[in-house]
């Protein structure tokens with residue numbers, strides 16, 4: 637049976653299917669020349685050093701849609717097919733974005749703490765919060781998930797605007813200038829890919845433009861936001877609130893961010909439900925099995941689509 641290198645965790649269902657077709661090796665015990673396939677996740681990816689060592693590697697199946705932890709252009713040059721899991725997680729990640737946004741607007745964590753601490757009974761009701769209705773919401777990255785977020789927000793009757801590198805064929809207002817868009821928005825929701833092209837796209841100027849009444853939601857990658865600039869803006873009140881699923885140095889989250897009352901923090905769980913992880917896992921395995929069958933894959937990343 638061909639040799640598969642497993643990087644990161646997989647579910648029992650994935651393992652059962654994979655064991656029928658591959659010998660699975662763990663990262664601390666494998667013969668580099670024997671490995672023909674890799675399964676990995678969006679966080680660990682495949683390092684350039686490892687890719688260079690795996691001289692017989694034919695396919696990398698990514699358990700996630702974001703593949704910034706794999707150099708897909710280099711893989712394509714080496715003739716290695718890289719796959720990911722687009723679409724099957726759109727709705728779940730959109731739910732996570734909406735959840736973070738609503739938790740910020742309605743001070744969910746503060747009010748939950750108010751009840752648990754006994755302060756409701758001891759001191760009376762909680763202060764008022766902001767309505768999430770009728771807000772101007774800027775989506776940074778209107779791709780598969782960005783569109784799902786826009787759709788999922790519809791009951792809150794927002795005005796949706798967006799920023800991407802290329803204008804899309806949609807009815808929402810397009811901004812090619814992110815600072816201008818931030819100025820016009822109550823909330824920015826960031827859902828671009830990670831990697832160099834989006835490094836600190838949400839910089840100090842964008843954060844300042846969003847302003848003291850503004851809310852920043854990040855469900856993309858921690859690298860997309862200038863984390864230090866965001867923390868100081870949240871501390872000094874020049875940014876109102878932040879709802880974050882992703883961080884610059886996961887799983888490390890700066891103490892300053894954890895101490896702030898105007899943040900809602902999640903441990904990168906955008907797609908992490910049983911249902912969605914099952915669908916992602918099935919597609920991740922399907923890509924590998926398809927490759928064994930006839931050398932093709934179901935969902936290659938764009939850089940490898942020509943292979």
Ligand code: NDP
Pocket residue numbers: 701702703722723725729776777778779780781782799800801802803827828829830833834837855856857881882904905906907
């Ligand atoms: P898509 O490729 O469908 O969409 C990406 C969007 O970002 C496009 O609209 C693209 O438009 C835009 N974009 C890309 N680069 C830039 C840039 N430099 N500046 C501005 N906009 C840019 O991807 P998905 O919607 O499927 O996924 C998006 C990302 O979400 C993933 O790559 C991943 O990082 C993240 N994600 C996070 C999860 C979590 O658990 N928190 C789970 C799943 C995904 P254009 O090319 O015109 O610029």
